[in-house]
Amino acid sequence: MKKWHLLLYILMSLMLAGCWDQHHLVNKTFVNGIGYDLTEEGNVKVTVRTVNIKGKGGGQFDVEDILLFAEQEMQIGLGTEIDSMVAGEVDFSQAHIILIGDEMAKTGINQLLEFYYRGKDANIAKKVAITKGTAESVISTEIEKSPIAFFILQAIEGGENASYLPDESISSIWTKLLTQGRDLLLPYMEQVTPEKIRIAGVALMDGDKFSGKTLTIEQSSLLLLMMDELKKTSQMYLVLDEAKDESIRISTKQVKRKLDIEVDEKNGNVMASINLKLKIGIDSYPHNLNKNINQNELSQKISRELTKQAKEITNILQEANCDPFGIGLRVSTTYPETWEKLNWDKDFKNVTIKPNVEVEIIKTGSIY
Amino acid sequence: MMGSQISITKFQLLMVLIQTQIGIGLLSLPNVVQESARGDGWISILFAGVVIQFLLIIYLKLLKKFPNDMLTDITKKLLGKHLGTIVNTTIYFYFIFTGSTLTILMIKILNEQLLPLTPGWVVSFLIIASCVYLTVSNLRVIARFFVLATFWILVLICITVLSIWLPKEIQFILPVGSAGGKNILLGSNNALLAMLGFEALLFLFPFVIGNTKGMLKTVSYANLFVTSFYTFITFLCLVTFSPEQLHQIREPVLFLFRGLTYRMVDRLDLIFLSIWIIPMTTSIIMYLFLASKCLAGKKKSYKNAVIINGIILFCLSFIPNTDKITDTLTQYVSFLSYTIVIFLPCLLLLLSRLVKKRRSGGFV
Structure with a gap:
């Protein structure tokens, strides 16, 4: 009887879920910032900043910051194309920031964000910003080689605490896009010089489309108080x-x-x-x-x-x-x-x- | 009749009822009730709670007449042996069917959210094996485990409180009562399905120590707790998500936690779901217990019945969990539940009154 029990335990431990659902950090490429643009031909172009983690042995890791591009007629195939460019599987769950170029935003942002609502791995607490000019120009800015996505994230969070940027994440953006009679404000970023980016103010959205009008930081401070x-x-x-x-x-x-x-x-x-x-x-x-x-x-x-x-x-x-x-x-x-x-x-x-x-x-x- | 070995206290009964009622149904509840009741979904749940309270009173009236019998014995006494057996088989199928539907739904959600690469049968084997392991021991052991597991429900309530800091918009539920009475009732209908489990009382009653008085208080507390917990969470979802958005989300309760982020922890929905496995499993354990009691009656074959039912549950969990099939399954469960949970006890109570009158009339 006891031996029979032992056999059962061994069999059961073989079935522990970890054997199937394990993910190794070193096999993954983490995307930490995404930019969407509309090209002149009407295609969707995505620019991503990824962090590639390489094991050096002895518990040491090398972190590499890579910039990748993909361009397709529809945004739906972009993920696969990015996946084919990196070693291992691409992981979007750590993307902290999504930038949308102003031309792209004028055609509507709800469709672009759908992927993040539906996906199991998507982190819907991340931030979205509209960029002056292309999102590519902002996201490819080098700030002392540190992952630019974190810089943008910190800038936006600083703006939220100082009450000149609205506190919006994908989850609250989704709620507002689907609310009739209430519109959205999004942070508006711009590249000042090739090495510098800054928050220019807030972008005014009309439904899910960027209206093209913006407010400066001074104006948005007062607007947020009015809200x-x-x-x-x-x-x-x-x-x-x-x-x-x-x-x-x-x-x-x-x-x-x-x-x-x-x-x-x-x-x-x-x-x-x-x-x-x-x-x-x-x-x-x-x-x-x-x-x-x-x-x-x-x-x-x-x-x-x-x-x-x-x-x-x-x-x-x-x-x-x-x-x-x-x-x-x-x-x-x-x-x-x-x-x-x-x-x-x-x-x-x-x-x-x-x-x-x-x-x-x-x-x-x-x-x- | 009832030995002291398998009796439970009133407090344990309270916990058992709470644990059986709270389960997988909550995760999609806000979506389900707002489908018909819109912003008034929370009223629907309150109303469902009132309906359950009435049902519980009916149950107790019936059970007090037969303080030592389970539902399956009562049916035999009132309906006669043959009809009683047919009804008891239906009851048995109801429990097995509900138990397996809960298992299928649970595996589906675990596979979708937590363990996408683990084969479904492994998950179901692990769950059902642990369910059988607990259920083969007696009711008192089950009740003790349920009392212990209630601690996790308190943890979950604490996590829920965090979502109060998400942006809220009270306008989403205004004006109160705009959905109209009919739609609120339809919403209650759906809410009742998520709150099933109180029918366990029909089988647990004879095992409770001192079941002659104070029972109404105990079951009312259980109902009050479940109703207020469900109403609270649904209310949170209704003011957090816009109506159009809530219409699209399959499990709004998980989305409530997905939007939260902290410096140390992210994706609270996954943590919530991992803990929620316990209330989900306790519901399955209770249905397994009820089905086995149904099958074994007062005979000693209870242990074998549990193992047989466990195997049946495991086999049924191989039903593919596509959206279409799970929708049909829940629909069948709702039909069956109305027969077993509402219609049958009312009928039995009516019959017991008639029988009593005829008997007393006979004596005169």
Whole structure:
């Protein structure tokens, strides 16, 4: 009886799952950054940065950074083509960043990202950015040979913490692409010099297509506050009076946003008012240094300036047909009958958006 | 009749019911309920919980009349030997069928998400072998294991709490009640299927110590826990994913964790699924136990019955798990479950009342 048991245990241990599903690190080539572009002939071109790990023996590894290209009529075959170029199997699960060239993005991004939604190995927590010019130009930039994908990832995450980039990953992008009446903002990257890349601001998306319009980092800081998305810090600098050379750098500590929507059910006019109450600290105000700050006067000045800028931002958003506040979503849930009659793609431009910003200075730093 | 060897306490019954109810059904539940109930899917689940509560009350009314009998004995007493045997065979098929469907679904999801290269039969062999190993020992051992396994459910709840930090949009479920009563009911119908397992009470009742009073409280706690856990997770999915997106995702609960990322850990869905193997297996263990009890009755052939049923489950798990076949299987299970879980106990309760009246009438 005991021997029979032993035999059973041996048989069972042979069936342990690890024997089938084992993956060796050294057999894999990890893709850590992907760029999609539309070529002039209308083909899809993919540029990937991969890390090839080679065992040197003794537990030591050599890491190689390789740049690969593939071009096909449709994006569907690109993975196989990349796979045929590398040693071992290609692993997309560690791709941290997906860059999409502006021309490609104008034709729609949902189809490009489908692979990452469906795939079992795909990491949907990764970041997506739109690039000025080709994605290839950004991703092939050499920054001291360190994997560029990590540099881009860190830059984007830094931007998210400083509240000038929206916190979007593939999973949240997918949600927003499939939400009616709410649009997406994506980071906008550009290559400044052949060795340098930077975040230029945010790209405004109209549905899953890039509208071609962008906001600068200064504008997107205010826009994210208007969307009530303050992360760790948020800094802005304002020119209050050009003639007197009066400028200020402020950081927002607290945001209270109220988004009210009124719908005229007869003619279907939609009015949205965004009331923003900011509690700010002053980081730098190199003006009238011989006096203490007159907080009331100054906060009124800042409020006026920010309200003016907010109006400019909403105008650009309406030109781009990009609704990041989810005004359409609110209308669709609170006024379903009116929503049925509206054609949001066209009617968003006619929405009256009234932004109003009020600031209260709560900190002035070490000096009054 | 019932020896002290195979009795369980009320607390153990609570855990057994929870473990049997919670299982693979949860993973796709948000998708299934929102198909008809849209943003009101969470109401559907609450309503399904209410329906289950009513069923549990009916079960207890029936079982209190026969405190020492399992369902299979009650059918024989009330329906007569021949009809009783036919009904008991149907019950047996229901348990085997449900058990094998759960196994097939579990192998499918493990093969798709965790172990793509491992042959399906190896996975099913490992699962069923461990199920049989636990089930051949008596009910008390099973109950103790289930109590222990509940610890993992608490871990899973902790992991679930992490997904609260994903971006949420409350507008997705507004306005509440917009789906309409009919669609919410249809959603409840689907939710009930994912919450099956409470029918184990029909077989466990005679084994519980002190089953004369306080039973309603115990089973209600089990139902309350399962319903609130399911409602909570479905609610999370409904506010995280947009309706069109939820419509496309097969296992929204796993996607909930896929979007989470931390410096140290990534792909929480794989961790969640690895732990979720335990609640999935406990459901299979319970169905294996129920099928074997059905087959063996009060006779001593219980151990053999477990082994035979284990082999049957293993053979049935070779049914290819393509999307089409699993869909048909779940549909058959739902038809059978309505007969066994809802119709049969109600009928038996009605009959038991009639029989009692006739008897008392006869005495007069």
